[in-house]
Amino acid sequence: MNPYNSPDYTFPLFNQKQKSGNSNSIFQLINPHNVKKLPVAKRTLFYLINLIIIIVVSFFLGEIICRFHAFGWEAFKFKKTNSFVSIGYSGYLQPAEDQHVWYELKPDIDGLFKMHIIRTNSRGLRDQEYSFKKPPNTYRVAVIGDSFTFGDGVNAEDTYHAILEKKLNGLSDSTKVEFINFGIAGYDLLNYLGVMEAKAMAYDPDLILVGFCGNNDDDLPEARQYNEPFTGYRYVEWSWAVQRFQIFRTVANYMTIRRRKRNELANDEQSERKKQFVRDMFGEFRRVKTEHDIPLMVFYLSMADAAPEKAKLVAGLCKENGFPFIDSSPVVDGLDDISEYWFHDSDHHPNEKMHRIYADILLKSFVEVQLPEKKIAQLGYIKLPGFK
Incomplete structure (x- = not known):
């Protein structure tokens, strides 16, 4: 039974x-x-x-x-959407030898980042291979910056400097132009200084182009950046979760927005510290420019959500240190709907359309070509030193 x-x-x-x-x-x-x-x-x-x-x-x-x-x-589409993470949670970073560079991209990456292809060369640059020795009849520009220059949310060929390189090469029969991308997401002015001295100068550039991000390039570096090896972003131990689950990415984005709002509401003392940090870094840029006898130009990358006084501060420091200054904010601020130029609703990095606008602004400033249907005479005319 x-x-x-x-x-x-x-x-x-x-x-x-x-x-x-x-x-x-x-x-x-x-x-x-x-x-x-x-x-x-x-x-x-x-x-x-x-x-x-x-x-x-x-x-x-x-x-x-x-x-x-x-x-x-x-x-x-998990492989694609799971790439929608900050660079610090991507697994693509490694410690750099130079303390001020602090971290760099791993060499020979071939994958996805923020739903776009990312490839690096044998030296960890998101660019093609370049020899240290500059070829004859070549005008070489070292482009240094953060995520706007690196190209968060766009393919490498759609970054503003890659577009500009293609356009300039179409305008010159005698000189080949090379824009080498040294930008990496998350970099600040201290990283820029380290990259200039430890990496960019090895390529014998004719010009250093600094892409100054109006949103956060005045942020103070982490204290550990001065004397500790890079071991990953804060909370990097949660990378596995952020890489796999959108709900964690949503929380991370919310925390980032909250942190930015706190920075905007920073007290006067911290605001003055930020301004002094930018002044000090521009002084260091001038030292590099003088020691290596190389022109340095600053391009202010605006996304219409940066405080307008930042552009004035940077413009004043450029004048004080003898750097040509190109400001994108007059054009960007005149756009009807800035959200059309975001990479994503939850990620306000510039998309391909905005990178094309940046490239056109630089092209106008370099070779006196007007933007179609736009008058931007207030940007002035800056000729590339040595470019014919």
């Missing part, structure tokens, strides 16, 4: 008699009245299991909602 069909059989967990043919037995098992009769240990286990189920189901429902909100019908 099968003991499970016996009317005297007692269910071991719930101490509930099972009656043969009772179609409502499952409801009896979860009946609150019956649960209360369980021993404390079993009742606690029952509640714990239910709590875990609720948390797991809620998490995955939240993940689905966040994915659809961020990516629409591409939500479940």
Whole structure:
């Protein structure tokens, strides 16, 4: 005789008699009245299991909602959408030998970053291979900057300097122009200084072009950047979660926005410290310019959400230190809907359209070509030193 069909059989967990043919037995098992009769240990286990189920189901429902909100019908193209992370959580960084450079891209990367292709050369630059020795009849520009210059959210060929390189090469028969991309997301002015001295000068550039990001290039570096090896971004131990789950990326974006708002509301003392930091770094840039006898130019990259006084501060420092200054904000501030130029609604890095505008502004300043249907005479005319 099968003991499970016996009317005297007692269910071991719930101490509930099972009656043969009772179609409502499952409801009896979860009946609150019956649960209360369980021993404390079993009742606690029952509640714990239910709590875990609720948390797991809620998490995955939240993940689905966040994915659809961020990516629409591409939500479940996991390889593509999971690349939508900050560079510090991408796994593409390694410590740099120079303390001021601090970190750099790993060499020979071939993958995805923010849903776009990322490839690096054998020296860890997001660019093609270049020899240290400059070829004859070549005008070489070292482009130094952060995520705007690196190209967050666009392919390498769609960055402003790559577009400009192509346009300038179409205008000159005698000189080849090379723009070498030294930009990396997350860099600040201290990193720029390190890259100039430890990397860019090895390529014998004719010009250093600094892409000054109006949003955050006045941020103070982390204290550990001065004397500790790079071990990863803060909270990098959560990289595995950020790389795989949109719900964690949403939280990370929210925290970033909150941090930026706190920076905007920084007290006067911190604001003065930031200004002094920028002054000090521009003084160091002038030292590099003088020691290496090389022109240095500053391009102010605006996305219409930076404080307008930053552009004035940078313009004044450029004049003080003898750097040509190109300001994109007069054009960018005149755009009707800046959101059309974001890479993504939750990531306000410039998209391909904005990079083309940046390239046209630089082209106008370099070779006196007007932007189509736009008059930007206030930018002035700056000729590339040595370019014919």
